[in-house]
Amino acid sequence: QVQLVESGGGLVQAGGSLRLSCEASERPFTKYGMAWFRQAPGKEREFVAAISWSGSSTDYADSVKDRFTISRVNALITVTVYLQMNSLKPEDTAVYYCAASSRSGVYYSPPEYNYWGQGTQVTVSS
Numbered sequence: 001q002v003q004l005v006e007s008g009g010g011l012v013q014a015g016g017s018l019r020l021s022c023e024a025s026e027r028p029f030t031k032y033g034m035a036w037f038r039q040a041p042g043k044e045r046e047f048v049a050a051i052s053w054s055g056s057s058t059d060y061a062d063s064v065k066d067r068f069t070i071s072r073v074n075a076l077i078t079v080t081v082y083l084q085m086n087s088l089k090p091e092d093t094a095v096y097y098c099a100a101s102s103r104s105g106v107y108y109s110p111p112e113y114n115y116w117g118q119g120t121q122v123t124v125s126s
Helices: none
Strands: 004-007 010-013 018-024 034-039 045-051 058-060 068-074 079-085 094-100 120-125
Touching: 004 010, 004 094, 018 034, 018 120, 034 068, 034 079, 045 079, 045 120, 058 068
Parallel strands: 010 120
Antiparallel strands: 004 018, 018 079, 034 045, 034 094, 045 058, 068 079, 094 120
């Protein structure tokens, strides 16, 4: 059973930074794209950032461009994906989820992803 485990969430003041990490317990597929989504109370889950298997392709939601950076490290057995979040705003407050796709590219909607983490809370105070 593949597990994605997120860490790094917490409470931060506006303008501050956090780095989220997501580790896959084993490689679910030969090569797979990964992404971060977030969900605020009363809202739908939304795309934040995605990265291809090789790391050569990335994309971001307009709301986080130039503030967030997604990256990944592909080790022999495990894969770790990171989300560096700078200049945080109160509207970034949400539960952040890591996801892995069965395909190797960059994808934007939740149905494109096969595995999900349990989520980590990010709270930005004003």
